[in-house]
Amino acid sequence: MDTNPAINESVVHAEVLVLGGGPGGYTAAFRAADLGKQVVLIERYPALGGVCLNVGCIPSKALLHVAQVIHEVDEFEQHGLSYGKPSFDIDKIRSWKESVSKTLSDGLARLVKQRKVTLIQGTGTFTSSHTIEVKTETGVTTVSFDQAIIAAGSHPTKIPIFPHDDPRLWDSTDALELKEIPKKLLIVGGGIIGLEMATVYHALGSEISVVELMDQIIPGCDNDLVTPLYRRIKKQYQNIWLETRVAAIEKHKDGLKVSFEGKGAPESAIFDAVLVAVGRRPNGKKIGADLAGVNVDEIGYIAVDKQQRTNVPHIFAIGDIVGNPMLAHKATYEGKIAAEVAAGLKAGFDALTIPAVAYTDPEVTWMGLTENQAKQQGIDYDKAVFPWAASGRSLSLGRKEGLTKILCERETGRILGAGMVGPNAGELIAEAVLALEMGADAEDVGLTIHPHPMLSETFAFAAEMITGSITDLYIKK
Amino acid sequence: MAFLIEIKVPDVGNVADIDVVDVLVKPGDEVSLEQTLAVLETDKASMDLPSSAAGTVQELFIKPGDKVSEGTLIATVLASSEEVNVAKPQEPAQQAAAPAEATVEKTPEPVSQPLIVTPEPAPEILPSAVSAVAAHATPAVRLFARELGVDIQKITAGSGRKGRIVKDDVKNFVKKVMAESAVQGGSGIPAMPAVDFSQFGEIEEQKLSKIKRLTGQNLSRVWLNLPMVTYHDEADITEMEAFRVALNAEKSKDDVKITGLVFIIKALVAAMEQFPQFNASLSADGEKLIFKKYFNIGIAVDTPNGLVVPVLRDVNRKGVNELTAELAEKSNKARLGKLMPADMQGGCITISSLGGIGGTAFTPIVNAPEVAILGVTRAKMQPVWNGKEFIPRLMLPLDLTYDHRVIDGAEGARFMAAVKQYLGDIRRLLL
Numbered sequence: 001m002d003t004n005p006a007i008n009e010s011v012v013h014a015e016v017l018v019l020g021g022g023p024g025g026y027t028a029a030f031r032a033a034d035l036g037k038q039v040v041l042i043e044r045y046p047a048l049g050g051v052c053l054n055v056g057c058i059p060s061k062a063l064l065h066v067a068q069v070i071h072e073v074d075e076f077e078q079h080g081l082s083y084g085k086p087s088f089d090i091d092k093i094r095s096w097k098e099s100v101s102k103t104l105s106d107g108l109a110r111l112v113k114q115r116k117v118t119l120i121q122g123t124g125t126f127t128s129s130h131t132i133e134v135k136t137e138t139g140v141t142t143v144s145f146d147q148a149i150i151a152a153g154s155h156p157t158k159i160p161i162f163p164h165d166d167p168r169l170w171d172s173t174d175a176l177e178l179k180e181i182p183k184k185l186l187i188v189g190g191g192i193i194g195l196e197m198a199t200v201y202h203a204l205g206s207e208i209s210v211v212e213l214m215d216q217i218i219p220g221c222d223n224d225l226v227t228p229l230y231r232r233i234k235k236q237y238q239n240i241w242l243e244t245r246v247a248a249i250e251k252h253k254d255g256l257k258v259s260f261e262g263k264g265a266p267e268s269a270i271f272d273a274v275l276v277a278v279g280r281r282p283n284g285k286k287i288g289a290d291l292a293g294v295n296v297d298e299i300g301y302i303a304v305d306k307q308q309r310t311n312v313p314h315i316f317a318i319g320d321i322v323g324n325p326m327l328a329h330k331a332t333y334e335g336k337i338a339a340e341v342a343a344g345l346k347a348g349f350d351a352l353t354i355p356a357v358a359y360t361d362p363e364v365t366w367m368g369l370t371e372n373q374a375k376q377q378g379i380d381y382d383k384a385v386f387p388w389a390a391s392g393r394s395l396s397l398g399r400k401e402g403l404t405k406i407l408c409e410r411e412t413g414r415i416l417g418a419g420m421v422g423p424n425a426g427e428l429i430a431e432a433v434l435a436l437e438m439g440a441d442a443e444d445v446g447l448t449i450h451p452h453p454m455l456s457e458t459f460a461f462a463a464e465m466i467t468g469s470i471t472d473l474y475i476k477k
Numbered sequence: 478m479a480f481l482i483e484i485k486v487p488d489v490g491n492v493a494d495i496d497v498v499d500v501l502v503k504p505g506d507e508v509s510l511e512q513t514l515a516v517l518e519t520d521k522a523s524m525d526l527p528s529s530a531a532g533t534v535q536e537l538f539i540k541p542g543d544k545v546s547e548g549t550l551i552a553t554v555l556a557s558s559e560e561v562n563v564a565k566p567q568e569p570a571q572q573a574a575a576p577a578e579a580t581v582e583k584t585p586e587p588v589s590q591p592l593i594v595t596p597e598p599a600p601e602i603l604p605s606a607v608s609a610v611a612a613h614a615t616p617a618v619r620l621f622a623r624e625l626g627v628d629i630q631k632i633t634a635g636s637g638r639k640g641r642i643v644k645d646d647v648k649n650f651v652k653k654v655m656a657e658s659a660v661q662g663g664s665g666i667p668a669m670p671a672v673d674f675s676q677f678g679e680i681e682e683q684k685l686s687k688i689k690r691l692t693g694q695n696l697s698r699v700w701l702n703l704p705m706v707t708y709h710d711e712a713d714i715t716e717m718e719a720f721r722v723a724l725n726a727e728k729s730k731d732d733v734k735i736t737g738l739v740f741i742i743k744a745l746v747a748a749m750e751q752f753p754q755f756n757a758s759l760s761a762d763g764e765k766l767i768f769k770k771y772f773n774i775g776i777a778v779d780t781p782n783g784l785v786v787p788v789l790r791d792v793n794r795k796g797v798n799e800l801t802a803e804l805a806e807k808s809n810k811a812r813l814g815k816l817m818p819a820d821m822q823g824g825c826i827t828i829s830s831l832g833g834i835g836g837t838a839f840t841p842i843v844n845a846p847e848v849a850i851l852g853v854t855r856a857k858m859q860p861v862w863n864g865k866e867f868i869p870r871l872m873l874p875l876d877l878t879y880d881h882r883v884i885d886g887a888e889g890a891r892f893m894a895a896v897k898q899y900l901g902d903i904r905r906l907l908l
Contacts, residue, residue: 345624346623346624346626347620347623348623350616350619351616437615437616438615439611439614439615439641441639
C-alpha cells in the first residue's frame, strides 16, 4: 500500500483535462490555458513531448543530420574534398541526440510552469465521464474534469508471430536508441519511418535490406516522386524487395533468421537485427474510454467531428488516436481546435491538406491531391514536373535527381497538389501548402519573385511550366 | 451475359431539387421492369420512380432526404442481356468489380503493412476539399465565416483578385441575408404565437407533406399579393344534364361516363375565347398583361397527399369524349401520386369543383399567375319563376374569383354571364 495518504486520496479538478503530453496534447493544454481555462495535463513519461520529441521526429532528425553530413563528405571526395575515412563515437552521437530532445522537453516544462498548467506524471485511465484516475509513482490521483481532450497517441504495430521478446527485433523506438550498429539490418516496411531509419543505419555502416509489401516504397506517394529515392537507395542498400512480406522470423544464436514470401521473395537469411516499421496503432483501448462513454473502434481509433468532439460532447480527441495520417503537425492543429472549441470559440478542422515529408536522402514530400488521387477521382488537371538537373542550386549541392511537381485544375489553374523529391525537399513543401490554402493558381506562383539560386525556385519554375512562361527550360510546343 | 444498368431520374419536366421521400429497394433485391424503386416528391406532386430494367439491385445512390434532378444516378441493376430494356449496357459486371480490388491493394496509408495484419481502414482526415468545389478563400476568411455561422460555399463570387472571397464579402453576405429576412418578415404581419396545446389534452404531431407545405406557402403568397373578388351566380343546366344522361345511356358499361365537369370546361374555354383578359397573366413587374393563345385548364384534384392541379392541354381543340378520357386518366394518376411535374405545368385558368361533395357557394383562391378560378358546388333542383309560374330547373352554383388588378367587376359579371349562357344552351358551343 502507498504510504502517502495525502497524494493517494487527492482529488484535483480541471476545467480542461488533457490526457497525453505529446505535440497535440501540450499544444491543446497551452492553448486552453491561454484562453483562460484551468488545465491539468497528464503525461505518463517524465519528459514531455511524446513520441515526436523523445522517440520520433526529433531524435530521428538528429541522427538523419549525422547521416547527411557523412554522405555529403563522402560524395564530395570525387569533387576534391577529402577528410579520410570518417570515424564515429557512437556514444557521443547518442548523447548529442538525447541532448537535443532534452533541450526541447525542458523548454516544454518551462512553458507548462509559465502557463500555470498542472502537470501530473502518470498513466491516466477514465473512470467515468467526468473523472480520470492517474497512477503516479507515489499513488493514485483522481482528477475530475468539466471537459477533456484525449491525446493519447499511438504505438508501433507489433506482428503477433514475430519474436518481440528478442532484443534484436526492433521497433522504431529501439532503432532510435542507437545501442549498436548491426552489420546486417533488415527493415520490414518501406514506408517513411522504415526508410528514415535505413538512411541513418546505412550512413553508420550497416548493410541494409528493405522488405515492402506494396509495389513501391512509400506507398501513397506518387511513383514519379519516389523513383529518384528508389534509384539511389537501390544502389546503396543490399536489397529492396517489393511485393514481398516476411513469413517468419526465427531466433538463432548468430542472428534472426528471416524467411520471405511474395513476388520478389529471396531465400531466407540471417540478420543481426530486424526493424519492424509497419505502421502504428492508436492507443484508444488503453485509456478506459468505455467508462467515459467514449466510443472506440476495433483497432483503437476514436471517431470525432470537425470540432474534434467524440460521441461524448464534452470529451474531445486529437492526433494519432483519431486517425491517419499520424503526424505531429496534424495533432497540433487538431489540439488547437479542441482547446478553442472547449473554450467556447467557433473553431473547426478546416485545413485543405496535411503535408507529408519523408526525411530520407533525397527527401520526398507531397501535399494536396496526389496524381494517383486525381486520376481516381477523374479530376481534369494540368501537371508540370521541373527537373532539378536544371537548378543551379541543386547542381552545386552535387545532386541532380530532384523533381518538383505541381498539379493544377485545368480550367482555373488553381493549385490542387504538389510534391518534391531532392535534398532538402521537405523545406519546400510549406510554400506549396500556403499556395493551396490561399487558393493560389499557377500564375500567382509564377509571378511571385523567388530568390535565386535556391531550391525554392523550382516551385515557381514548375508553375511557369503550367502557364507556359518558363524560360529556364525549353519545352517544344 | 449480365450487364450493369444505370437507372437515372427520367425527364420530369425541368424540375430541379426533387425530394427523395422513400426508397423501396435495397442492394441485392430482385426488381422487375417498372417496379417502383423510390418515391419522389416535387413541390407539386409525388411520383413513383419505376425501374427501367429487371435484375438485381447492385448499388443504391440515393436515400430518403436526398435531392435529385433529371439524370441523377439512382441505382445500378445487374440485368441479364435479354432483359435489358431502356438503358444501354454500361460495362460488364466483372469489370465493375475489378476496381474495388485494386483500391483495397492501394491503401493510402503512408506506411506499409504485411499481409498477415488484417487491413485496417484507418479513419482518414484528408484533403477532401482540394478541388474545384472548395471555396476560394484563405484560411483566415474561412475561420471568420465559421465564426459568423456562414456556409462559405454559399458565397459564390468574392470581390478579391480572381474572385477570392475576402472578409468583406462574408460581412456583405450576412447583411444581405439579414436584409432579405427583414423584407420577408417586414410586411407588417405579426407572426402567430406558438401555443402548447398539450396543456389542454393529448395531442399528436404530424409533419406536413411537402405538397401541403408548399401549397400553403403559395396560397399565402397569393392571398397577400392579389386583390381578389369572388362573384357568385347560378347556371341552368337542366338541358345540359338531360343531354349528358342521354349520351351516357348510349355508352356501354365499361366506357368512361361523361361528367358535368367536361361541359363546364368547354363552356369556360368558350367564354375565355370571348374574353381574352381571362386567359392572361400579369407580368412580374405589373407593367404588362401577357395574353395566351393556348387554352389549358387546370383541374384541382383532392388526393391523399394534398391538393394537386393536373392540366388539360389545348382544350379548345378537343371534343367532349376525348376530354372525358383525359380527365379520367389524369385524375386517376393524381390520386395514385403518379403525376409528373410536366402534367401540372402551363395552366391558364383553374376549376375547383366541390360538386361531388355539396355546398352552395365558396370563395376559391386564384392559382396565380393565372387571373381567375371557377368554383363549382352541387347542382340542385330549384323552383325558377318563368314569368307565369315556378318551374323546376337544375341550377348549378358557380363562384368566379378573379384578380381585380386585371379583371374589372363588370368584366367578371359579363364573363360569368357568358359561361352561364354556354352551360344553359350547350348548342352555343358550336357557334
